[in-house]
Amino acid sequence: MDKKPYDPSEIEEKLYQEWESSGLFEPGEDSDSYSLAIPPPNVTGTLHMGHGFQNAIMDCLIRYHRMSGKNTLWQVGTDHAGIATEMVVERRLNAEGKSKESIGREAFEKEVWDWKKYSGNKITSQLRRLGSSLDWSSERFTLDDEYQHAVQSAFIQLFEDGLIYQGKRLVNWDPVLETSLSDLEVVNKDLTIKIWEIKYQLEDSDQFVTVATTRPETLLGDMALAVNPGDERFSHLIGKNAEIPLCNRLIPIVADDYVDPEFGTGVVKITPGHDFNDYELGKRHGLHLVDETQCGIGTEKEFDPISILSKAVKIIGIAPEKFHGMDRFDARAELLNDLKENDCLIKESEYESTLPYGDRSDQILEPLLTDQWYVDAKTLAKPAIEAVKTKEITFVPANWEKTYFQWMDNIQDWCVSRQLWWGHRIPIWYDENGQAFAGHSEDDVRAKNTLTGPLTQEEDVLDTWFSSSLWTFATLGWPEKNSKLELFHPTTALVTGFDIIFFWVARMIMMTKYFMKEVPFKEVYITGLIKDENGQKMSKSKGNILDPIDLIDGVSLEELLEKRTEGMMQPQLKEKIIKQTKKQFPDGIDSYGTDALRYTYYSLASPGRDINFDIGRIKGYRNFCNKIWNAFRFIEMQAVNHEYQPTTPKADDFSDWMSQKINQTSINCKTHIRNISL
RNA sequence: AGACCCGUAGCUCAGUUUUGGUUAGAGCGCCGCAUUGACAUUGCGGAGGUCGAUGGUUCGAGUCCAUUCGGGUCUACCA
Incomplete structure (x- = not known):
């Protein structure tokens, strides 16, 4: 037996690989199901503390229900994040002295796909490192062929039902990105x-x-x-x-x-x-x-x-x-x-x-006068408001319902067209007179409308949030009817931040109600924001970003400084950030392990409250992990030393007390998990 | 302009609804002591709190009600 104290990095990664390759995270056929859909992170992004936090919560829920015998699916996938990704790739092109116009739409799209391939694995490997028991066998990306088909189908149906229309109106125009x-x-x-x-x-x-x-x-x-x-x-x-x-x-x-x-x-x-x-x-x-x-x-x-x-x-x-x-x-x-x-x-x-x-x-x-595509949000909002009013969907904590209603009651039509190249191209073709027809392809449009003249396709793409509003059912193969959709939709719960209640949660409810005639999830758990120990929002410009992976595996001061200062929008802040980082982490950050990090999240988690993440807490929980580790080492050692053989349990006061304690603890856990008070 | 959240030990936070109830808890930090065979990522002990303020309800309030101060967030904004 080795004499070393608890060393998480050694065991965690090996264990995760074993879990994943053994198919432990894959769903089965049993009708007693429990499902979650991950809020899809930006495919080219990196994980931040909020992701770490939310995934820890979801993982707790899914593991609990999996171990309770439910047939679980934790749907995983990534988002193409139109504007954000397009900006990154454009900046890279500019650095090479090129522009997106100079290389053209097709070449640009290829550039983005290359970038996606290059950086896309980063986020998924980070999710694995967090120990999230996601079903990797059904991973989706919002620009997969199958998902594209779902997005087109949704658009076409809304168009044919008169809930999507084109209009010349004032929009909020971004003069740099040149899009609405x-x-x-x-x-x-x-x-x-x-x-x-x-x-x-x-x-x-x-x-x-x-x-x-x-x-x-x-x-x-x-x-x-x-x-x-x-x-x-x-x-x-x-x-x-x-x-x-x-x-x-x-x-x-x-x-x-x-x-x-x-x-x-x-x-x-x-x-x-x-x-x-x-x-x-x-x-x-x-x-x-x-x-x-x-x-x-x-x-x-x-x-x-x-x-x-x-x-x-x-x-x-x-x-x-x-x-x-x-x-x-x-x-x-x-x-x-x-x-x-x-x-x-x-x-x-x-x-x-x-x-x-x-x-x-x-x-x-x-504000600029342009032709754009709009979704009739007022019509779609009605059933979505009902769903929350009738408690078909509940928010945790409940006060978010108020925020939800406030926005939904005053909802404006949603401008869904973007003058970008990276995204779902709007499935509309115009004839010579400028009349618009929706279809999956030019052939489809021709066949449906018996058109023979020249057709031109709409140049604009859809708002990223349009595609992610279909997330819970499009990932399960919609519009094709299939057993998975039957089994796992609606999903049981959604865990996400308040910052995307309008962007995503509300729109998911609207779209899912419309297409599925049911809710996307039964419960929405709204988490607080992870801030730094002074209650400041973590942001690049403040230089107080913590990477959950660095807390797990540790990071040297040099690397940390590099991370916090690279690609800064305001270089004048660089010196300040370096100074402040050196002061806070003179020796970099220790390796604490996934369990300690997740335990820290759980201990700080309180429904709906922001969290001021104090590095001191995680240290305490690593020590706690060490304690458990060594307790088991001790037991193992004693068992070997004394040649312990399991015998039939004897009734005595001590083991009665023990089993009673264990029972009570288990009951407490159940209650707390049901209330998501971890 | 409207809505919401927070204020509890030096620091970061539980506890506040369902259910108001004896001496208000944890981790870190601090002080003292111990200890080299599971663990120094250790053990034991200790100090430290007008629960933001005021008023009310109550036999009893950190917890319920009203007012107020301080910090923060969101939504909507008038040239």
Whole structure:
């Protein structure tokens, strides 16, 4: 017998391989089933503490039920993560002096697939290292042929049922990635920004009105001014025209309740092509261009917003020639200058407001008028709301239901098209007249609609979350009917973070209710966020990221520093991060083993609460593992030394007490696991 | 503007609903002692808490109610 203390790395990996190769994690045929679907991690990503935490919980649940005799399936798979992955590959191309446009769509897709192959195994090997007893025999990827077929089928059915439509509307536009984003991908940041007051001359008069704006360049696309109907200061102006400075265009002054007389100057410029509220107001008043020099009001049908920005957010269209081709912010500076020279700029001041940023690109977004595909979320939401109201699905902890309802009750149609190349290409073909037909392939579309003319396929791809909203049933082979789907759907529980309740959980419920007529899962366990020991969110820019694998296998200081500083968006933070890391982990991080890590997660887990991960805790649990290890070593040694032979159990006080304790412990475990209080 | 969460020992956290009930627990850290044959990733002992504050309900409140302070999150936002 060796004299060494507990050394987890030696035994854990070997044991996992034995488990996996023996088929222990694979499901059987028994109808008494229990199933979980893993929230699919980004295929090119790496595991973070949150993954570690959630997988530890899921593994506990699945192992408990497996050992209780249930037929278990823990579905594993990865997500293609459209924008995130496309960005990474694009950056790599740029580093080589290439761009995605220069190599073309097909070559680019191949690049991404290569990248996926290169980095895709990393995440799965990390999941194995965490000891997660996933069924690897049924691993799925959201861009597998079978999964693609499911996504297409879902899209086609929604299209044919009239729940997906194409529309020209304002979307949140990311000017760097040059794609639309859904409302959820917008991050509103609180900032101190500038606000300017600008003079608009009244028609046939030497009088003017003053308008406040934070985006003066949108003036080039103004279609009206608006005042509150009850505001006596301006009631005489309603119905009159004003001239946009520098633009030689007259715009009507309209009355609308949207205008708050208390705010700014009480007069608002209306730019329906570049602001969501203005768009709605413009629609109400039927704003449209009568000719180049005059905007008019009319019916809602006549509403025709104008856009003065291209997809690269450069000035175009009806704006004066001199601004054409200028970036939005350059145009702003230039325009302010011109306004000043023409005595049209009255005031510049600062005020607290918010600006929309892209969650991936971290750039200021621009509302832009484009053709996009939308899912009728309001219709799909109804059964999804019902499912939670009737307790077909329960949230743990229950207070998340409130958050869920709050969002679902006010849900907006979901923009699902993205102007990217990496993803599920929208299964739509257009005929010569631009009419859209849905189908699995060009042949399919032709056959179904008896079309003979030329067809062109839609260029856009689908929002990644569209495909992941089908996750629980698409992984089981839907739309083909099969025994697996029968056996394991709905899944029993979902374990995930609150940050994707809207992105994923809500949409899964909507889609699954629609296609399967049942819920995707019966219980949603919402975990808290793993933060650092000071309660700070773990993030690359703060340099406080911990890799669960490093806690398991240990890491040297050099490696840790390398990891925390590579590929940084803000290199100026590098020194600070190095200093702080050196201080916290002067000798790197010890190897603690998977069991100690998971035990730490369990001990810190409390439904719905964020976790401040304290490195001290894991040390304690490693020592606890060591204790158990040595206790067994001791027993083994004594058994050998004393040539112990098992005999029939004798009734005595001590063993009665022991078995009673063991029984009670087992009952406690059952209760706690049922309540997911680990 | 609305909704939600947190505040308990020096630090990180249990305990708070279902069920209010004697001296409020754990790990780490700290102090003291012990110990080289399962284990120093050790053993034994100890100090340390106005349970954020105020008021209320109650025989009894960390736990229930109201108010309030501090920290955080989400959703929606007016030029």
